[in-house]
Amino acid sequence: MKNKSTEKEIYIFKKFAKLCPYSISLNSIIKKEPPEPDISCSLLDGIIIAFELVEIIDEDLARSFNDSIRLKEAFNDELEQLEENFNNALIYIAFNKEILFRRKKNSIQKIINYLLTLDKTTEGEFKPKDLIDIVKFISISRGVIGPIIDVESFAWIDDPCEERIKRKFEKKYETESNNIELLSYYALQTKEPENILEYKLYSLKKFIKNNIKSSVFQRVWIYSARENRIIFVYPSC
Numbered sequence: 001m002k003n004k005s006t007e008k009e010i011y012i013f014k015k016f017a018k019l020c021p022y023s024i025s026l027n028s029i030i031k032k033e034p035p036e037p038d039i040s041c042s043l044l045d046g047i048i049i050a051f052e053l054v055e056i057i058d059e060d061l062a063r064s065f066n067d068s069i070r071l072k073e074a075f076n077d078e079l080e081q082l083e084e085n086f087n088n089a090l091i092y093i094a095f096n097k098e099i100l101f102r103r104k105k106n107s108i109q110k111i112i113n114y115l116l117t118l119d120k121t122t123e124g125e126f127k128p129k130d131l132i133d134i135v136k137f138i139s140i141s142r143g144v145i146g147p148i149i150d151v152e153s154f155a156w157i158d159d160p161c162e163e164r165i166k167r168k169f170e171k172k173y174e175t176e177s178n179n180i181e182l183l184s185y186y187a188l189q190t191k192e193p194e195n196i197l198e199y200k201l202y203s204l205k206k207f208i209k210n211n212i213k214s215s216v217f218q219r220v221w222i223y224s225a226r227e228n229r230i231i232f233v234y235p236s237c
Helices: 005-017 059-076 078-084 100-108 108-115 159-171 196-213
Strands: 039-042 048-055 089-096 124-126 135-142 148-151 179-187 220-225 229-234
Touching: 005 039, 005 048, 005 179, 005 220, 005 229, 039 100, 048 159, 059 100, 059 108, 078 089, 078 108, 089 196, 100 108, 108 229, 159 179, 159 196, 196 220
Parallel strands: 048 179, 089 148, 179 220
Antiparallel strands: 039 048, 089 135, 124 135, 220 229
16 A cells, blocks of 8 residues: 555656656656665656655745745735835844744734834844844844845755755665656745745755766756746756
């Protein structure tokens, strides 16, 4: 009987197979067990390709990341209060890590009230005493079209995606295929503007390009299952 992890990987790979430029026979897709790569499949011309799969943001990280998006949206609903003194400011808020989402959201007006005590030229990093149990620090920088509020996203600060791919690069596999590729995928992350996603993936792409030759993989893909979109492939097809 297939477990949930196996069913998830097959489901995601079939979505990818329909989208990628290879002519993969969907009926040929087989889930394998270590030391083989996760998936074996055949192209319509009979060539066998093996794929190792790695989820580069898991459910807990995705939930943390999504919470940060929701917090930014909640702050954005209140930006009108800050327009007079912060129309040229980027305000960055780092919450204490153990604080739950509901408490963070409930503290928004309290944080805004603190910001309203500051004048139009205030810059730097601050640790308000009245917010010490909620906020690690608040950073204010000037010179942008604001006000802009950003919040710390632990999903990305602590995100081990590069480390996960590094571990895959170091593994050895046994397979009948002469071609092994790595499919790294996002399953649950919130859709972001392209420029923000590009910024966050810059380090990961650089790592792949610099290290793929030392791995067993002929090609590495980054795929968003949620958007059904290939974000990056190296080397290009």
